[in-house]
Amino acid sequence: MSPDQIAVLGAGNMGTALAQVIASNGHHVRAWSIETDVLEEMRDHRGNTRYLAGVALHPGIEPVWDCAAAVAGAALVIVSVPSQVVGPLARDISPLIKRGQVVLNVAKGLEAGTHLRLSQVLERELGKAFGKRAGSMGGPAIAIEMARGVPMAVIIGLADRDCSLRVQRILQNEHLKVETTADVCGVELCATLKNVYAMALGVCDGLGYGTNTKAFLATLALAEMREISLALGGERDTVYGLAGVGDLLTTGYSEHSRNRTLGEKLGSGGDWRHFLRNNTVEGVGACRAVKELIAGKGLRAHLLETLYEVLFAERPAPEALRHFFREFSYG
Ligand SMILES: NC(=O)c1ccc[n+]([C@@H]2O[C@H](COP(=O)([O-])OP(=O)(O)OC[C@H]3O[C@@H](n4cnc5c(N)ncnc54)[C@H](O)[C@@H]3O)[C@@H](O)[C@H]2O)c1
Missing domain, CATH: 3.40.50.720 (NAD(P)-binding Rossmann-like Domain)
Structure with a gap:
């Protein structure tokens, strides 16, 4: 070569x-x-x-x-x-x-x-x-x-x-x-979305929930990723491949992931804004961009919207996540 x-x-x-x-x-x-x-x-x-x-x-x-x-x-x-x-x-x-x-x-x-x-x-x-x-x-x-x-x-x-x-x-x-x-569209949408949901998985860590809760939330996150991605032009195989489920798992579970770490700080009451100022944490901007994008298309994504309220509307993460589990995941 x-x-x-x-x-x-x-x-x-x-x-x-x-x-x-x-x-x-x-x-x-x-x-x-x-x-x-x-x-x-x-x-x-x-x-x-x-x-x-x-x-x-x-x-x-x-x-x-x-x-x-x-x-x-x-x-x-x-x-x-x-x-x-x-x-x-x-x-x-x-x-x-x-x-x-x-x-x-x-x-x-x-x-x-x-x-x-x-x-x-x-x-x-x-x-x-x-x-x-x-x-x-x-x-x-x-x-x-x-x-x-x-x-x-x-x-x-x-x-x-x-x-x-x-x-x-x-x-x-x-x-x-x-x-x-x-499927460039699917790869790019999954790459964007998994950072948002990795923050949600980090909130679980910060709240001290165990692996059952995290796996439950990861399953719900993947379902939302699939709905958003398919609605915006991505392919199903991409969501269930390396770009989607693969990257969601590594970002949501790795100690090296800055998106997961920021979520952990949200959950534990740590100084997440200070962490955000000093690190490239793409999930925060992605959460806002996707929220605006899907709202314009009449789509709902309850977990992503819950995280949006925590990040941008000062809603406390513990209460927001408990509310999400009560209202949206047993429907
Ligand atoms: N770190 C990872 O494991 C990883 C894995 C896959 C994808 N990514 C993605 O790659 C992108 C970069 O992530 P990273 O972890 O390398 O970030 P980083 O903060 O480690 O590095 C960012 C780089 O961008 C440069 N930069 C910042 N502002 C600039 C500007 N205005 N003009 C020119 N250069 C500028 C910095 O000098 C630095 O070299 C992110 O979107 C991230 O999601 C990161």
């Missing part, structure tokens, strides 16, 4: 983990970040302690200070920034991206205000030619576990078959299985 040139834009948790995987697969990775101190540490100490402590970076990862230099000649451009940054970053790189390149978003959320899925945001900024060449990664992928090379699997939602096979060839190895699907 001949090595490819890959650009990773954003050297946070996921960007650095993906760079590590791709470089260890024999490709040359140019990693760009706005955080110059992160790039300096990558260059001088072959590490990224802010985002991926304890991982010795592969020599095939080259930190670059100039975004244009990262993108130039890359077979694959990975966008690994918070969802609200995908639009502005795509606008910035739009003059640099060439038709032959594939763009893969790994952020999980919707654009605030427009409620667009992130491949739609990429298409809007990069042009119609990228309607089929821009996609998203979904599935259970906690960055630190990925960087450690434990067996795991992700799913790539990309409309163009050749492009998704290219991404699969670049990412897949003996530890990481890469599935592909043309």
